[in-house]
Amino acid sequence: MGTGQDPELLRRLLRAKDRMDAASHQNWPVPRLARVSGVSEAHFARSFKDAFGVPPHRYLLTRRIERAKALLRDTELSITEIAFETGWSSLGTFGRTFHDVTGTSPGDLRAREKATAYQLERVPTCFVRAAHRPDLTIAVSEKRRRETGVRRDESRKEAEVP
Amino acid sequence: MSQGIQVVGLYVRDQDEALQFYVGKLGFRVHTDVRNGDYRWLTVQHPDQPDFQLGIFTPQSPVLDAATAQTVREIVAKGAMPPLVLVVDNCRATYDRLRASGVEFTQEPMERFGSVDAGFRDPAGNGWKMIEARRSAA
Numbered sequence: 055m056g057t058g059q060d061p062e063l064l065r066r067l068l069r070a071k072d073r074m075d076a077a078s079h080q081n082w083p084v085p086r087l088a089r090v091s092g093v094s095e096a097h098f099a100r101s102f103k104d105a106f107g108v109p110p111h112r113y114l115l116t117r118r119i120e121r122a123k124a125l126l127r128d129t130e131l132s133i134t135e136i137a138f139e140t141g142w143s144s145l146g147t148f149g150r151t152f153h154d155v156t157g158t159s160p161g162d163l164r165a166r167e168k169a170t171a172y173q174l175e176r177v178p179t180c181f182v183r184a185a186h187r188p189d190l191t192i193a194v195s196e197k198r199r200r201e202t203g204v205r206r207d208e209s210r211k212e213a214e215v216p
Numbered sequence: 217m218s219q220g221i222q223v224v225g226l227y228v229r230d231q232d233e234a235l236q237f238y239v240g241k242l243g244f245r246v247h248t249d250v251r252n253g254d255y256r257w258l259t260v261q262h263p264d265q266p267d268f269q270l271g272i273f274t275p276q277s278p279v280l281d282a283a284t285a286q287t288v289r290e291i292v293a294k295g296a297m298p299p300l301v302l303v304v305d306n307c308r309a310t311y312d313r314l315r316a317s318g319v320e321f322t323q324e325p326m327e328r329f330g331s332v333d334a335g336f337r338d339p340a341g342n343g344w345k346m347i348e349a350r351r352s353a354a
Contacts, residue, residue, distance in 0.1 A: 061229060064293035065341050071295070072322040072337070105294055181299055 066091040078117040079141035127167040225271030228340040307332040307348035
């Protein structure tokens with residue numbers, strides 16, 4: 055079943071999603087995304103979530119992690135360089151969020167991926183990327199809470215992207 | 217060629233708009249454009265591929281019931297239809313030309329894995345990758 059959203063609205067929301075895809079290292083505050091979609095700021099986040107199943111900033115986070123994973127796998131950039139390249143303002147936040155989402159540290163992931171031979175040259179890169187995108191159905195803070203079993207200080211800021 | 221795939225179809229929101237895009241902007245040619253009441257069988261071809269037709273259809277009755285047609289329109293607008301790939305000789309030059317004609321690019325040309333690719337969408341939301349043919353010695 056559909057979400058009952060107007061296809062014309064969905065097409066414009068897709069434009070915001072495309073813009074995040076094209077430049078996930080940039081900051082995408084709601085007013086900027088709302089402007090791309092021609093939607094009011096008040097309605098943007100809810101409309102986006104209804105359309106694509108995740109809030110816009112969590113979507114952006116999955117794209118950043120996906121891109122970081124690709125850079126860890128395919129380049130020799132340092133982890134610090136990758137953190138900044140993918141839009142994080144602090145190495146600590148990057149490492150912690152990366153671990154929360156993927157269950158492994160950037161360094162461990164790199165070591166493991168380097169040991170595996172890939173035959174992906176025959177698949178267009180963007181489709182390979184999508185297949186490696188983390189499936190983040192819950193907020194990072196919630197995922198962290200479930201995995202640690204510890205109720206964190208509620209004042210702790212959600213690690214989602216600014 | 218006597219056997220093989222002849223038509224693969226896309227859903228679009230508006231066939232006139234899609235015709236303007238695929239023929240007017242991408243440079244495809246109309247192969248068949250036949251109406252039967254409200255139904256319109258429309259296929260286009262890449263000029264270098266006379267054996268293959270890209271069908272351009274709207275989700276509509278009587279092929280689909282009204283609720284299903286609406287769901288399909290939503291899926292198309294969300295960009296959730298399967299991948300489409302266009303191979304070109306020169307990705308950057310084609311990008312410049314198509315962009316100047318108003319094609320909505322979702323990704324600028326990027327060099328990776330020994331080739332160059334870019335991404336664009338048709339007006340309905342169908343996503344295309346445009347990949348430069350590898351210059352193979354073989």
